[in-house]
Amino acid sequence: MIDSELFDQMLTLAAFDQAITVLFVDDGVYRLNRETGEPVSTMETAGLLELLAFYDIESVWVEEESLVQRDMNLDDARLSVRTMLREDVAGLLARHDVILGD
Amino acid sequence: MLGERPEVSIRLMKFAIQINDSPTRSESARTGFQFIKAALASGHEVVRVFFYQEGIYNAFIPGDSAEAAIPDWNALHRDEGIELVYCLSAAERRGQANSCPGFVAGGLGLWVDACLRAERVIVFGG
Amino acid sequence: MGVLHLVNSTEGLGRCRDRLGPDDAVILLEAGVYTAMAPSGKPEGMDVDLFVLQEHLSQRGIARTRVRPAFTLIDFEGFVGLTVRHTRSVTWA
């Protein structure tokens, strides 16, 4: 069940036609697989990303170092999430008007 | 001779504030409360305070001016006319009904509206 | 200009350390103020303006002499000023 209040906040912003970028960092990467904590390539992750995509949230990133530190990987080609390096996160933050965390 | 004038140092801003923590379990609600008071004292405007996630408990735990431990949000609403909106579904999810005076229930749409009207968005807690 | 990083936990400073841009600033609040204490000098890799909320230091009985010199003590009015100077902020819990 995708019931996170953070996701509802993102989806509502998207429904108001705001351009949204989602970035998973630190323990946030576990949200890519909340149920089992297994590697992130699961049906549920696909479902979450599908929901984001349904509302036109297609800029979805996960920080490489956060994955590596947690022995997680993103090798499922079905997943539309892209990885970025920690050193590029500052630049991403600077390109947005509002930054909301969890 | 007119030199270059320094930029006016005080720029008045519109703030949208989100509070995400309970006033009894964390300091963040109180930090947000004091931030808002300081912002108002500096002449800034607070478009709306939106209470989300655990922050909705602020709408259900009466403020206490005397102790000053629990923010007196109602006084802020009464004295400064600040709009206090708690997220209805976040409150329902936590089984909370009958909010304290000064608060109104609303949806995330009101938060997005505040973000769009404000020049600065600040999130406390969570 | 830049992003203002609000750090309100002891882990927060470490979390934002490698995610700072050149025009950013950091303010320590709540439990985050503990990370303003020794070792002396600037926290490694943080070449940005660093602030700590004085009120939250006092509440924890931390004397200003124990705060690293790299941090500037600031009150709530100064905190508001920082959010005016930086166009966006992010909270690291």
Added chain:
Amino acid sequence: MKPSSPETTEDGFLLEVGQWDETVAHQLAERIPLTLTEAHWEIISFIRKYHARFRHLPNNRMFVKAVEKALGPDKGNSRYLNGLFAGSPVKYTCMVAGLPKPPGCI
């Protein structure tokens, strides 16, 4: 045999999601009261598919957007949906569709 009136929560949402069928939908609609037409069924079947696919319930704004994405702007707008569902589209659509209470509905 089905009970003649489906058991609901205090707010009128079906207690046992598995009990839902078209007859139950009509019974739930009668209590609002709403008379279901083809136009209603199009929206009801959309929200059931949406919920089955995403395991998520939208709030008002998301719902309008979601209907717009699935069925086009003629249907994905507040005026059309409010008219069809007595001014509370996301609430009554979910209710008649046998889904739980959606977020942010009074």
